[in-house]
Amino acid sequence: MLDSTRFSRLVLLTLILLLGWTLRTHALEERSLWEDEGWTMLLSKGPGLDDVTRTLAADQHPPLYFMVFRLWRDVAGDTEFAGRYLGVLIGMVAVAGMMQFGRSLYNPAVGVLAALLLAVADLHIDLSQEIRHYAALATLSILSSLLYVRWWKKSTRANRIGYVLSSIALLYTHYLGGFVLFTQVIHMLIMARPWKRLAEGLFLFGAVCLGFLPWFFVVIDQNSVRWDNPLYYQNSLPNNEATYRAVRDAVLGNQFGVVLGLALLGLVYVLYQQERIRFRLRPVWPALYLLIWIGLVAGLTFFINSQKPFLTVRNFLLVLPPLAVLVGHGLANLKRAPQIFLVSVLLVVSLTTVDARRFYPDWRSVTQHVTDYHLDHEPVLMDVWVGDFPVRYYIEQQMGEDTPWVSLREWRDTYKGEFVPHMQDYLASIDAFWLIYWGDKPMDDYGPALDLAGFQRTATLSVDHLGTPLYSYRYDKLTNSQVAEFGELFALRKFNAPQQAAPGEHIRVSLWWTAEQKPPLDYSVSVVIVDAAGQKVAQHDGPPLEGVSPTSTWEPGELKYDIHTLAIPDGTPPGDYQLVVKVYWYGDLVPLAVQMDGKAVGEIGEAAILGEIRIQP
Numbered sequence: 001m002l003d004s005t006r007f008s009r010l011v012l013l014t015l016i017l018l019l020g021w022t023l024r025t026h027a028l029e030e031r032s033l034w035e036d037e038g039w040t041m042l043l044s045k046g047p048g049l050d051d052v053t054r055t056l057a058a059d060q061h062p063p064l065y066f067m068v069f070r071l072w073r074d075v076a077g078d079t080e081f082a083g084r085y086l087g088v089l090i091g092m093v094a095v096a097g098m099m100q101f102g103r104s105l106y107n108p109a110v111g112v113l114a115a116l117l118l119a120v121a122d123l124h125i126d127l128s129q130e131i132r133h134y135a136a137l138a139t140l141s142i143l144s145s146l147l148y149v150r151w152w153k154k155s156t157r158a159n160r161i162g163y164v165l166s167s168i169a170l171l172y173t174h175y176l177g178g179f180v181l182f183t184q185v186i187h188m189l190i191m192a193r194p195w196k197r198l199a200e201g202l203f204l205f206g207a208v209c210l211g212f213l214p215w216f217f218v219v220i221d222q223n224s225v226r227w228d229n230p231l232y233y234q235n236s237l238p239n240n241e242a243t244y245r246a247v248r249d250a251v252l253g254n255q256f257g258v259v260l261g262l263a264l265l266g267l268v269y270v271l272y273q274q275e276r277i278r279f280r281l282r283p284v285w286p287a288l289y290l291l292i293w294i295g296l297v298a299g300l301t302f303f304i305n306s307q308k309p310f311l312t313v314r315n316f317l318l319v320l321p322p323l324a325v326l327v328g329h330g331l332a333n334l335k336r337a338p339q340i341f342l343v344s345v346l347l348v349v350s351l352t353t354v355d356a357r358r359f360y361p362d363w364r365s366v367t368q369h370v371t372d373y374h375l376d377h378e379p380v381l382m383d384v385w386v387g388d389f390p391v392r393y394y395i396e397q398q399m400g401e402d403t404p405w406v407s408l409r410e411w412r413d414t415y416k417g418e419f420v421p422h423m424q425d426y427l428a429s430i431d432a433f434w435l436i437y438w439g440d441k442p443m444d445d446y447g448p449a450l451d452l453a454g455f456q457r458t459a460t461l462s463v464d465h466l467g468t469p470l471y472s473y474r475y476d477k478l479t480n481s482q483v484a485e486f487g488e489l490f491a492l493r494k495f496n497a498p499q500q501a502a503p504g505e506h507i508r509v510s511l512w513w514t515a516e517q518k519p520p521l522d523y524s525v526s527v528v529i530v531d532a533a534g535q536k537v538a539q540h541d542g543p544p545l546e547g548v549s550p551t552s553t554w555e556p557g558e559l560k561y562d563i564h565t566l567a568i569p570d571g572t573p574p575g576d577y578q579l580v581v582k583v584y585w586y587g588d589l590v591p592l593a594v595q596m597d598g599k600a601v602g603e604i605g606e607a608a609i610l611g612e613i614r615i616q617p
Contacts, residue, residue: 020119038389065133091128113328262330487592
């Protein structure tokens, strides 16, 4: 049976894991996929693990996480929640591992406190909610260090094999894992005695290197081209004060003074003997390991970044495990009352503030704008840099895998000086398209090609991202045709509607308008299905494009896109019905007079008959 102390720790660990799981699953789908997550989804869609590996060899990352995610995706599915939940599970393994890591370095109390600190760490929570390999990096760093410490304390076969395998997996997950392995080598060189023990440790490190050797030559090729492609490092941060503050806040949080103080206290051992307090340094090796780990990661990161763009805040996830153990040991050094007080303060602050949470572009909503008004088989062009990775995912999820799309970024890379001529040839083959565009800058390289091809922007929808608009534009070729004229204000140039529908079905009617003169008011459009007796069967009224394109903003001659969705009631009798359109001002509800081929339509010339629609089961 478990004694009361071990049972209490088990209960505490269970509660910590439950807290960590709750924080990591909360709002898991709130944010859209960002660029790197979109790349993961695109990459893992390959037909097999060999395709994933070949693609990674031409990228900048090792393959293990992406291979695991490929298998996970086959089982869990393609939803955002399923994809991100893998990171949650991996992150929870890290929290549980911190218990054993802190216990192995110091004692069980430190393990519990370190697990709690990692469970509420915002940077770890944030990166555990991504479809990326950072949660796996933290977890395998903890596992490698745990087995290294266990080997350090007792060299068993299980500890040796476990250390080698976990360290190889760490390198195949993220190259930053090499910092942890260098930490272990430096620690061995300083502390390992006798020499036989040091030789064994170096032999184990050599076995790790041997296991990574097949991929090492790929790393050399990756590094030879990495710095030539801005796709890989444009998000890097410079070595300046703003970056240091961002790293400090993400790693230490708003309470960074308290955290640093506790970490310093964790470097020593505090003994309470009657009325005296004694500080002891020995044993030195646990604190030295943690200090080397933190110092090496921070020092090498800032040094490499001074030579090549490399630094991102998420890279510093790697210092959270040693920092959590140091702070946990600092808390364990305190007497019970101040310990409980400080733990409570850290917990309350962590749960009520957010120190590290990225604001991603909302590519889900941007693509949804296109989905809401997109017609079948219309291509979607993307000029959003690497934002086209998540947009592709959302196109397939929202509109279907057969929806044609074009990445203008990839076209520029592929066709270079022939990009514009190639685009001109493409534009000649289509009549309409959607363009997802980032920012307000002019389309200098292909804007004139759109004009020459006879295209005009007919709809503009946008989503704000930190003050920068993310646009969904619709383009249609201009036409001189005319279906009907309404009150000498508007001309209906063309329309698109299904010829048949079924009861209970929703149909979409697309309309293309021009203003004949500047409209003085915001008019509404009524699209109605009527039977032979003129009775309404289905109707949709509203301003053009659901209010996104009010008529008072229209300029004469500009082509404008409009769409209306009508619900065919259940039980509608089969037969042929008429589809009609009216335009009116909501202030008086009086329809504008209609002219079609010089004739008024309807008893008072209030509606344009677009055609017939057959209702059948």
